[in-house]
Amino acid sequence: MSAVREIEYRDALREAMSEEMRRDKRVFLLGEEVAEYNGAYKISRGMLEEFGARRVIDTPISESGFAGLAIGAAMMGLKPVVEFMSWSFSLVAADPILNNAPKMLYMSGGQFGCPVVFRGNDGAGGQLGSTHSWCVEGLFSNVPGIKIAIPSNPYDAKGLLKTAIRGSDPVFFLESERMLGNKGEVPEEEYLIPFGQAKVIRSGTDCTLASWGRPVHFCMEAAEEMQKLGISCEVIDLRTVRPLDIGTVVRSVKKTGACVVVDQSWSFGSPGSELASQVHRHCFDDLDNYVHRVHSADVPTPYATNLEQEYLPNARKIAEAVRSATYNL
Amino acid sequence: MTSLSHPTAGGTSAPASPHSVVHTKVYGDSEHLQVPAAAAHVSSEQMLDWFKQMLLIREFELRCMQAYQEKKIGGFCHVYIGQEAVAVGCTAAVQHKDPIVTAYRDHGHALARGMDPKHCMAEMFGRIGGCAKGKGGSMHMFDRDNNLYGGHGIVGAQTPLGAGLAFGCKYMDEVIDGKPNSRVSLCFLGDGALNQGAFHEAMNLAGLFDIPVIYVVENNGYSMGTAIARGTTMAHSLITKAAGYGIDGYVVDGMDVVGVYADMKHIADKCRATSRPAFVDMRTYRYKGHSMSDPRKYRTKEEEEVFEMHDPIGRLEARLKTAGLLTDDSLKAMQKAVRDTVRDAITWSDESPIPPMAELYHDVFVEPWGPYTGSSQPAMNGGTANQPSMRTIDTKEELS
Ligand SMILES: Cc1ncc(C[n+]2csc(CCOP(=O)(O)OP(=O)(O)O)c2C)c(N)n1
Ligand SMILES: [Mg+2]
Numbered sequence: 001m002s003a004v005r006e007i008e009y010r011d012a013l014r015e016a017m018s019e020e021m022r023r024d025k026r027v028f029l030l031g032e033e034v035a036e037y038n039g040a041y042k043i044s045r046g047m048l049e050e051f052g053a054r055r056v057i058d059t060p061i062s063e064s065g066f067a068g069l070a071i072g073a074a075m076m077g078l079k080p081v082v083e084f085m086s087w088s089f090s091l092v093a094a095d096p097i098l099n100n101a102p103k104m105l106y107m108s109g110g111q112f113g114c115p116v117v118f119r120g121n122d123g124a125g126g127q128l129g130s131t132h133s134w135c136v137e138g139l140f141s142n143v144p145g146i147k148i149a150i151p152s153n154p155y156d157a158k159g160l161l162k163t164a165i166r167g168s169d170p171v172f173f174l175e176s177e178r179m180l181g182n183k184g185e186v187p188e189e190e191y192l193i194p195f196g197q198a199k200v201i202r203s204g205t206d207c208t209l210a211s212w213g214r215p216v217h218f219c220m221e222a223a224e225e226m227q228k229l230g231i232s233c234e235v236i237d238l239r240t241v242r243p244l245d246i247g248t249v250v251r252s253v254k255k256t257g258a259c260v261v262v263d264q265s266w267s268f269g270s271p272g273s274e275l276a277s278q279v280h281r282h283c284f285d286d287l288d289n290y291v292h293r294v295h296s297a298d299v300p301t302p303y304a305t306n307l308e309q310e311y312l313p314n315a316r317k318i319a320e321a322v323r324s325a326t327y328n329l
Numbered sequence: 330m331t332s333l334s335h336p337t338a339g340g341t342s343a344p345a346s347p348h349s350v351v352h353t354k355v356y357g358d359s360e361h362l363q364v365p366a367a368a369a370h371v372s373s374e375q376m377l378d379w380f381k382q383m384l385l386i387r388e389f390e391l392r393c394m395q396a397y398q399e400k401k402i403g404g405f406c407h408v409y410i411g412q413e414a415v416a417v418g419c420t421a422a423v424q425h426k427d428p429i430v431t432a433y434r435d436h437g438h439a440l441a442r443g444m445d446p447k448h449c450m451a452e453m454f455g456r457i458g459g460c461a462k463g464k465g466g467s468m469h470m471f472d473r474d475n476n477l478y479g480g481h482g483i484v485g486a487q488t489p490l491g492a493g494l495a496f497g498c499k500y501m502d503e504v505i506d507g508k509p510n511s512r513v514s515l516c517f518l519g520d521g522a523l524n525q526g527a528f529h530e531a532m533n534l535a536g537l538f539d540i541p542v543i544y545v546v547e548n549n550g551y552s553m554g555t556a557i558a559r560g561t562t563m564a565h566s567l568i569t570k571a572a573g574y575g576i577d578g579y580v581v582d583g584m585d586v587v588g589v590y591a592d593m594k595h596i597a598d599k600c601r602a603t604s605r606p607a608f609v610d611m612r613t614y615r616y617k618g619h620s621m622s623d624p625r626k627y628r629t630k631e632e633e634e635v636f637e638m639h640d641p642i643g644r645l646e647a648r649l650k651t652a653g654l655l656t657d658d659s660l661k662a663m664q665k666a667v668r669d670t671v672r673d674a675i676t677w678s679d680e681s682p683i684p685p686m687a688e689l690y691h692d693v694f695v696e697p698w699g700p701y702t703g704s705s706q707p708a709m710n711g712g713t714a715n716q717p718s719m720r721t722i723d724t725k726e727e728l729s
Binding site: 126 | 403404405452455456461462463464465466468469481482483484485486521522524525526527552553554555559560561627683684686688689690693700701
C-alpha cells in the first residue's frame with residue numbers, strides 16, 4: 001500500500017529539491033533569502049540546516065549575476081536550482097536566461113549543455129501591481145531551447161520538479177504564490193512526472209477546457225457551474241507548455257467538438273494562442289465553433305482590487321466562453 | 330557621541346569593527362560631512378516644519394500598518410518608520426523643481442514632497458482618488474505636480490531613471506533653452522539595490538556624462554533579511570564604489586534631520602554648480618519589518634532598541650525643547666493636528682469610489698486606438714499636440 005498524505009505545494013517543492021540534493025551532490029540551490037531566512041515564501045525552510053551554506057546559498061539582489069553564475073556552473077557540470085523570488089524579477093536577468101541558457105548547447109554544437117532549473121512565483125499574487133504580476137510564460141514560451149513547467153497542484157509540482165532537476169536541459173519552473181499553501185495528496189514514495197504529458201482531470205462530452213497552472217482551478221469551478229446547466233466539460237491540465245501535449249487536447253476536442261483555452265498570460269503571441277492554433281489545425285473538421293480563449297486583459301496589471309479581478313481570467317469568464325463556444329448563450 | 334553599531338559591521342570583506350551612524354570619522358577614506366546647522370542657515374521655522382513632517386509620516390505609516398491589517402490596503406506595503414529624517418531632510422535641501430525618484434518604500438518621499446496624504450492613502454486603498462487613480466498601489470507613487478517620478482517596485486529600476494531625469498533637465502536647460510543647468514535630481518535607493526547591475530551602469534553613465542544626479546543610498550543595514558555585509562562588498566565603506574566611477578562619495582547620519590539637511594544642502598549646491606553626480610551613504614534604520622509579513626528574526630531586539638534611542642523624531646524633539654521652540658503643550662497640539670490629518674485622509678479614502686471599469690483600458694496609450702481609450706491628461710504627454718501616428722482602427726468594421 002502506498003502511503004498518501006496531504007502536503008502543501010511549498011512542501012512539495014522543498015521535498016523535490018531536498019530529495020534531489022540528497023541524491024546528487026552536484027545539485028545546489030541559490031537565490032535571495034533562500035538560506036538564513038528560510039526562503040521569502042518558506043519554500044526552502046530547513047534546507048540550510050540540512051545541506052549547509054555551500055549548497056544552499058543566499059545571494060544579493062543580483063538576478064543577472066546569479067542567473068549567469070548558475071549557467072556557468074551548469075556548463076562546468078553542476079546542476080544548479082535558482083530561485084527567483086518572483087519571475088517578475090527575472091526580467092533583469094533576461095540576457096543570461098534567454099540568451100545563454102537556451103542556446104548554449106546549440107551554439108557550442110552540442111559541447112556544452114545547460115542543466116539548470118530556474119524556479120519561482122509567476123502570475124498575479126493579489127494586488128502586487130504592474131511590475132510584480134508577470135506571467136512570464138507569455139514571453140518565454142516563444143524561445144526554443146527551454147522547457148517550461150507550470151504545475152497546478154502539489155503532486156505535479158513535486159514530480160515535475162524532480163524531473164526538471166534530474167534532466168539535462170534548462171527548465172523554467174513557474175509556481176504561484178497564490179497556490180503555495182494549497183494542499184494536495186502526495187505519496188511518500190518517490191515518483192517522477194515526465195514533461196509533455198497532460199492530465200485529463202475531469203472528463204466530459206460537450207466542451208474541452210485546456211489550461212495550466214492556477215487557472216486550472218478556475219476551469220474546474222466553471223466546469224462545475226456548467227454541469228448545472230447540463231453542459232459537460234472535459235478539463236485538461238497541460239502541466240508543461242514546453243513541450244506541449246497537443247495529442248491529449250486533440251483527442252478530447254475530437255470527442256467534444258468545442259474548446260476553450262485558458263491562459264493567464266496576455267493573449268497576443270502566447271502559449272494560449274499557440275495551443276488554439278494547433279487545435280484549429282488538427283481539429284479543423286471536428287470543431288463546431290472556433291477555439292475560444294480566456295486571457296488576462298491586454299493592459300498592464302492594475303492595483304485596485306476591482307480592476308485586478310476584472311483583468312484576470314476567472315470562472316465567470318470561462319463559463320461565458322464555454323457557453324459561447326457551445327452555442328448555449 | 331555614542332557610536333552605534335550598524336549592521337555594516339561583520340561580514341567577509343568588512344573589517345570586524347562597528348561603524349557609527351553619527352558624525353564621527355570611523356574610516357579613513359570616508360568623507361564624513363559635518364556641515365554645522367548654523368552654517369547651513371537653519372531657521373527655527375524650518376526645524377519645526379521638518380518636525381511636523383516627520384510626525385506626519387510616522388503617524389501615516391502607523392495607520393497604514395493598521396489599514397493593511399484591516400485589509401484596506403493590499404499587495405506589498407513597505408513602511409518608512411525610522412527613516413523619516415532622510416526623505417524630509419533631503420527634500421528640504423533641494424528645490425521643488427528638482428526631480429525625485431525612489432524605490433517602493435515611497436510613502437515618506439511622497440508626503441515630504443508635498444503629496445496630499447489623502448491622495449497617497451487613497452492610492453493604497455485602490456480608489457479613484459489615489460495619486461494614480463488606484464492603478465499603481467503602495468509601491469508606485471507618482472505625483473507630477475510635485476516632481477515625484479515614482480515609486481518603483483523592481484529593485485534598482487529607478488537608478489538609471491534617476492540619471493535620465495537629471496540628463497533630461499540638463500538637456501532642456503542647455504540644449505533647448507541655451508542656459509546653464511539649473512536642476513539636480515535626487516535618486517533614492519536601498520542598500521540592497523547597490524547589488525543590481527542597473528545601478529552600476531547608471532553610476533558609470535552619470536560619471537561619464539557629467540549628470541547632476543545624487544544617489545542617496547538609504548542604508549538601513551538590511552535588504553529584507555540580509556544584513557548589508559552579507560550582500561555587498563565593502564559594506565563598511567560604500568563610497569569606495571562611487572570612487573570607482575569617479576563620483577564624490579559622502580557618509581551622512583540619516584537619523585538627524587538637521588544634519589541631513591545641512592549635508593545634503595552642501596552636496597546638492599555643489600552638484601548644481603558643477604553639474605556633476607554625487608553618491609551618499611545615508612546611514613539609517615528601518616524600525617519595522619521589510620514589509621507587512623516579516624518577523625525580523627535576523628536581528629536582535631537590542632539592536633532595534635539602540636536605534637530607537639536615536640530616533641530622528643525624538644532627537645529633534647529634544648533639540649527643539651532645549652532651544653525653547655517646543656513645549657509639551659505645543660507638541661500635543663502638533664500631534665493632534667497630525668492625527669486629524671491622517672484620520673481625515675483615511676475617511677476621505679474610504680469614501681473615495683473604486684475606479685470605474687473603464688479605467689482598465691484607459692492610460693495604456695496616450696493616443697486612443699482599438700480597445701484603448703487614450704489617457705486622462707494627454708496634454709501632459711504632448712498627446713493632443715501630436716500628429717496622430719496611426720490610423721484609427723475600427724476592428725468591427727474592418728472584419729465585417
Ligand atoms: C529585481 C528585484 N529583485 C527582488 C525584489 C524583491 N525585493 C523587494 S525589496 C527587496 C529588498 C531591498 O532592500 P533594500 O534595497 O535595502 O531596500 P529597503 O527595503 O531596505 O528599503 C527585495 C529583495 C525586487 N523587488 N526586485
Ligand atoms: Mg535596506
